[in-house]
Amino acid sequence: MTNARIPLAGVIGAPIAHSRSPALHGHWLKRYEIQGFYVPIELAQENFEAGLRSLPLLGFRGVNITIPYKERVLTLADVITDRAALIGAANTITFRKDGRIQADNTDGYGFIANIRQNQPNWQPKTGTAVILGAGGAARAVISALLGEGVPEILVANRTRNRAEMLREHFGARVSVMDWSALPEALPKAAMLVNTTSLGMSGQPALSIPFERISPKSMVCDIVYAPLETNLLAQARKKGCTVVTGIGMLLHQAVPGFENWFRKRPEVDEALAAAVLEA
Numbered sequence: 195m196t197n198a199r200i201p202l203a204g205v206i207g208a209p210i211a212h213s214r215s216p217a218l219h220g221h222w223l224k225r226y227e228i229q230g231f232y233v234p235i236e237l238a239q240e241n242f243e244a245g246l247r248s249l250p251l252l253g254f255r256g257v258n259i260t261i262p263y264k265e266r267v268l269t270l271a272d273v274i275t276d277r278a279a280l281i282g283a284a285n286t287i288t289f290r291k292d293g294r295i296q297a298d299n300t301d302g303y304g305f306i307a308n309i310r311q312n313q314p315n316w317q318p319k320t321g322t323a324v325i326l327g328a329g330g331a332a333r334a335v336i337s338a339l340l341g342e343g344v345p346e347i348l349v350a351n352r353t354r355n356r357a358e359m360l361r362e363h364f365g366a367r368v369s370v371m372d373w374s375a376l377p378e379a380l381p382k383a384a385m386l387v388n389t390t391s392l393g394m395s396g397q398p399a400l401s402i403p404f405e406r407i408s409p410k411s412m413v414c415d416i417v418y419a420p421l422e423t424n425l426l427a428q429a430r431k432k433g434c435t436v437v438t439g440i441g442m443l444l445h446q447a448v449p450g451f452e453n454w455f456r457k458r459p460e461v462d463e464a465l466a467a468a469v470l471e472a
């Protein structure tokens with residue numbers, strides 16, 4: 195027996211009841227027989243700062259942060275990783291031994307790790323990526339793709355101005371295109387990524403002109419409920435390589451779990467099943 199404190203971690207958001215992170219981390223804690231806990235924490239706006247700052251006293255090693263606090267948490271952090279600064283939001287907080295709050299963003303890492311696990315032969319430097327959407331998820335995906343050496347990224351968004359802001363932020367490899375220009379852009383796209391909420395259960399369908407997409411394209415959706423979105427079903431029919439969205443969620447959790455519970459966890463089918471059932 196040791197007197198070591200039981201490690202705690204969790205996820206802060208509002209609302210938080212629907213978060214799949216407790217099932218995800220709970221599965222790993224059980225699998226690796228780690229004596230620790232991962233809990234959902236709902237904090238109202240006025241309690242966010244005091245609530246976050248109290249957690250290390252309670253034995254928390256860190257937390258995930260979700261909507262609506264992913265940007266705000268950067269104003270409370272003492273150390274911000276380069277990728278969190280580049281994305282402008284954080285999803286993974288670690289309470290360091292020196293008392294400092296470290297903010298990281300693992301969404302882009304999760305996006306890339308998922309592709310690498312499912313498509314090990316992916317060659318990011320060989321072609322253009324078309325990104326649908328210009329919100330927080332798009333920022334994470336674009337910064338990660340730039341980091342992998344994708345030579346050209348075309349962003350299409352309902353609100354063009356938000357796409358223009360991404361172009362300004364990320365520079366010359368990013369261009370803005372109108373949604374209506376997709377028929378011309380798709381034939382030369384090596385990769386198409388949906389980062390919008392379209393196609394999610396309860397949301398409008400994503401409808402794009404698929405006729406001209408190249409069968410050599412890789413099509414990724416970050417929506418994972420349903421797992422087989424209409425976009426991915428159409429892409430499969432065209433013969434494209436398809437990457438589903440659940441793996442991004444699973445992989446983005448790896449660095450946090452490793453920091454807090456001192457074990458690098460595996461992403462596999464059993465984990466995906468546990469999280470999809472949750």
Ligand code: ATR
Nearest residue numbers: 327328329330331332351352353356389390391398
């Ligand atoms: P997240 O952080 O998950 O990316 P977000 O910042 O709210 O969430 O961004 C949601 C994205 O989905 C945006 O690109 C949004 O387009 P707008 O910038 O025009 O709002 C897109 N989106 C959501 N609902 C949409 C709809 N009905 N039609 C087209 N795009 C939609």
